[in-house]
Amino acid sequence: QVQLVESGGGLVQAGDSLTLTCTASGRTFGSYAMSWFRRAPGEERKFVAGINGNGDTTLYEDSVKGRFTIARDNAKNTVYLRMNALNPEDTAVYYCAALLSRYVVRGADDYESWGQGTQVTVSS
Numbered sequence: 001q002v003q004l005v006e007s008g009g010g011l012v013q014a015g016d017s018l019t020l021t022c023t024a025s026g027r028t029f030g031s032y033a034m035s036w037f038r039r040a041p042g043e044e045r046k047f048v049a050g051i052n053g054n055g056d057t058t059l060y061e062d063s064v065k066g067r068f069t070i071a072r073d074n075a076k077n078t079v080y081l082r083m084n085a086l087n088p089e090d091t092a093v094y095y096c097a098a099l100l101s102r103y104v105v106r107g108a109d110d111y112e113s114w115g116q117g118t119q120v121t122v123s124s
Contacts, residue, residue, distance in 0.1 A: 001113045002026045004096045009118030012086055016122070020081040022096030022115055030054065033099045034072060034079040037108055038092035038120075045095065049081060050104035059104050063089070086122045093117040 008020040020036065035050035049070040050059045058070055064083075072079040079096065097111035 002029070002032065002098050004098060004113055004115035006094065006096045006115040006118040009094060009120045011121045011123065014087050014122055014124050016086050017082070017084045018086060018120060019083070020094055020096075020118060020120070022079045022081075024077045024079075024098060024113075026077070029077040030074040031100060033101045033104045034070075035059075035097050035099070035104060035106075035111065036070065036079075036081045037095045037097055038090075039095070039117075040089075040092040043092075045108050047106040047108065048094070050106070051079065052102060052104050057104060059106065083120070086120075088122045088124045091120060091122050093119050 003025040006022045030053045033052050036048040037045045038048050039045040048061050051070045055072050067085045069082040095117045096115040098113040099111045
């Protein structure tokens with residue numbers, strides 16, 4: 001397992017942009033598929049975006065396609081989530097997750113390591 005630390009959340013207005021950062025411990029970061037999930041109040045944790053180990057494959061939840069971009073820098077053990085055109089429906093706690101796999105999967109139960117979460121609040 002790896003240890004994950006997220007940062008970059010905050011309070012923004014609708015239409016603004018925000019970039020979340022997740023930094024991992026360990027020396028095998030490139031072996032992990034990395035994903036972002038979010039949990040809105042009263043809802044279950046949901047997949048947002050994922051990226052495979054070498055960064056050439058990404059997946060997105062439909063509501064964020066075209067607005068969010070996931071990227072990684074394996075030299076820095078870091079994965080990013082750039083969020084543009086934010087709206088109040090994006091308000092949630094955002095979590096970084098790691099899976100020792102070549103492939104990105106959408107199921108939260110498959111992921112082995114989780115960060116503590118970072119709050120994103122979008123006001124209208």
